[in-house]
Amino acid sequence: MTETIVTFEKVRKEYDESTVLKEVSFQLEKGKFYTLLGPSGCGKTTILNLIAGFTEATVGNVLIDGKKVNEIPAHKRKVNTVFQDYALFPHMNVFDNVAFGLRMKKTPKAEIKTKVEEALGMVRLKEFANRSIVGMSGGQKQRVAIARALVNEPEVLLLDEPLSALDLKLRTDMQYELSELQKRLGITFLFVTHDQEEALAMSDEIFVMQDGAIVQKGTPNDIYDEPLNRYVAEFIGESNIVEGHMVSDYRVAFAGYEFDCIDGGIPSSETIDVIIRPEDLEITSADKGKFVAKVDTQLFRGVHYEIILYDQEGNEWMVHSTKKAKEGSTVGIDFDGASIHVMRKNESEADFYKRLDTYTEILEG
Amino acid sequence: MTEKMKWSKLYLFFVFILLYTPIFYLILFSFNEGGTMNHFTGFTLEHYSTVLQDSRLIQIVVQTLLLALLSSLISSIIGTLGAIGIYYVKNVRTQEVLLNANNILLVSPDVIIGSSFLLLFTIVGFQLGFVSVLLAHIAFSIPIVVLMVLPSLEEINPSMLKAAEDLGANGFQILWHVILPNILPGILSGFFMAFTYSLDDFAVTFFVTGNGFTTLAVEIYSRARRGVSLEINALSALLFIASLLLVLGYYYLSIYSRRMKKVKRGVAE
Structure with a gap:
């Protein structure tokens, strides 16, 4: 059913002495929305440049549509890019910007007109065709850039942090627009960002990157609920991460107590990281909670209060609650055993998913 | 504060007086009936009518303009391509060497450029005349154009070039549709700069001009040597x-x- 459109086979990229990408392998399927997520300098833009053809792999193969494209220059690839700074041509109006790619391919004039109008319609800029690029707002420029790329009917659309220059409100709007556009057109999107919210909101699949390698691949839910390690957990969403140790399968100890959990397959007494999301924690009275903690500070975040507490062992806990807490008071913290997620240190992604599969099944069965 | 302003204005006034007095003096005496620069005896337009009737002088003006136009046009083309070449040199050190080589030509005295061209043309056996002057003017104009075009090249957003390539433009299409329209202001100012340099060049032209061909600057010089004529003032x-x-x-x-x-x-x- 699903067709592979982009394949990386053990691709390594070195600039002078430094390795920016270490033996990365992955496949992108047709019609899905992928996100490369990672801090700046983790190699995500390098992956984009390799697919677009702006740079060549030092070792390994890049395949598009089953064909090796290592030596094919950028202007001959059926891939288009939306750049972070839009990279529009300031000396042309909106129509000419969008028509650029078609004109370079010597498309007949009448066809250019219909296609450009269609593309401008997709990004809701139809009336803007004759406007100058200078003086357009960031969001409008962004949409022109998207139309300019899409009008060429690429097989893969690469988006290099396209929303980072927009303000928050516009960014959220564009997230909806982009994911809607992707679903309607069925083109593979590869979106690069360092913003975890963007990644979670739009992607079918997220690749979390660190130091030139992909740390974890998975759906937004997988990655949010079951991060591989501390790095992924801290990068995606707010989290409470404390050190603890396994007592036995489905039994974990941290914060001075033992708890039931749903993780297993880890040797007992191994030191592990425990993560609980702030929204899974609940503040109750001191006698009702699973452990007690003292309220340190709280911030009003609009949707919820962000409350910082310290337990008896000195661990910091963040709780998202709709109810206000009293600063300085001692309260109980309650949570469901299923919201505890145990992460082994230095576990590989393959081992992690294998362990997850075996042990979660047993529990559910 | 106001005291300071006063002084700075006074200084500025003085500077401009110093710069413009000789020119106004020259223009004033172009209306002198007396025929010399010694005393202003009365107003006349006689010198202007002499200039306009001097067909040789008119021809020289036309020649000079033609030379300036041709040399600045050709040097604009060569210089622009040269600037693009320097811009695309990946190695930073090579780029610097090229840029400095360009700047040395810009600052080296006209006399040296002129004499070296004369030497070159003589060795090669090239006939001195319009073409030799044109070649020399093109040569000293190219560095000017390169210097004027490079900043506008550096202002181009590199991702714009990437975008053009991404959209399917080959090297020539990128140059024609993206680079050139964006550096046009730089090319134009390079052109005008080269035009004025060619127009008022004396030293280089003086060396490489032959018997039949002369430019305005050289002509004025030779006439001035023959004796003061207010016709030159008028011109x-x-x-x-x-x-x-x-x-x-x-x-x-x-x-x-x-x-x-x-x-x-x-x-x-």
Whole structure:
């Protein structure tokens, strides 16, 4: 059913002495929305440049549509890019910007007109065709850039942090627009960002990157609920991460107590990281909670209060609650055993998913 | 504060007086009936009519303009391509070496450039005349154009070039549709700079000009050597007015284009 459109086979990229990408392998399927997520300098833009053809792999193969494209220059690839700074041509109006790619391919004039109008319609800029690029707002420029790329009917659309220059409100709007556009057109999107919210909101699949390698691949839910390690957990969403140790399968100890959990397959007494999301924690009275903690500070975040507490062992806990807490008071913290997620240190992604599969099944069965 | 302002204004006034007095002095005596620069005896337009009737002089003016136009045109083309070449050199050190080689030509004295061209043309056995002067002018204009074009090249957003490539443009298409329209202001100012340099060049031309061909600067020099004639004053006055008009025209043109841009922007908002 699903067709592979982009394949990386053990691709390594070195600039002078430094390795920016270490033996990365992955496949992108047709019609899905992928996100490369990672801090700046983790190699995500390098992956984009390799697919677009702006740079060549030092070792390994890049395949598009089953064909090796290592030596094919950028202007001959059926891939288009939306750049972070839009990279529009300031000396042309909106129509000419969008028509650029078609004109370079010597498309007949009448066809250019219909296609450009269609593309401008997709990004809701139809009336803007004759406007100058200078003086357009960031969001409008962004949409022109998207139309300019899409009008060429690429097989893969690469988006290099396209929303980072927009303000928050516009960014959220564009997230909806982009994911809607992707679903309607069925083109593979590869979106690069360092913003975890963007990644979670739009992607079918997220690749979390660190130091030139992909740390974890998975759906937004997988990655949010079951991060591989501390790095992924801290990068995606707010989290409470404390050190603890396994007592036995489905039994974990941290914060001075033992708890039931749903993780297993880890040797007992191994030191592990425990993560609980702030929204899974609940503040109750001191006698009702699973452990007690003292309220340190709280911030009003609009949707919820962000409350910082310290337990008896000195661990910091963040709780998202709709109810206000009293600063300085001692309260109980309650949570469901299923919201505890145990992460082994230095576990590989393959081992992690294998362990997850075996042990979660047993529990559910 | 106001005391300071006063002094700075006074200083500025003094500087401009110093700069413009000789020119106005020259122009004033172009109307002198007396025929010498010693005493102003009365007003006359006689010298101007002599200039306009001097067909040799008119021919030289036309020749000079043609030379300036041709040399600046050709050097604009070569210089622009050269600047693009330097811009695309990946190695930073090579780029610096090329740029410095360009700048050395710019600052080296005209006499050296002129004499070396004379030497070259003589060794090769090239006939001195219009073509030799043209070649020399093109040669000293190219570095000027390169220097004027490079900044506008550096202003181009590199991701714009990447975008053009990404959209399927090959090397030539990128140059023609993206690079050239964006560096056009730089090329134009390079062209005008080269034009004026060619127009008022004396030293280089003096070396490489032959028997049949001469430019205005060389002609004025040789006439001035023969003795003071107020015809030269009249000619200089005409040239001064012409260049004044050019500057004014350029000024109003730039104001006009700036206003046009603003109007366009206003529509977009």
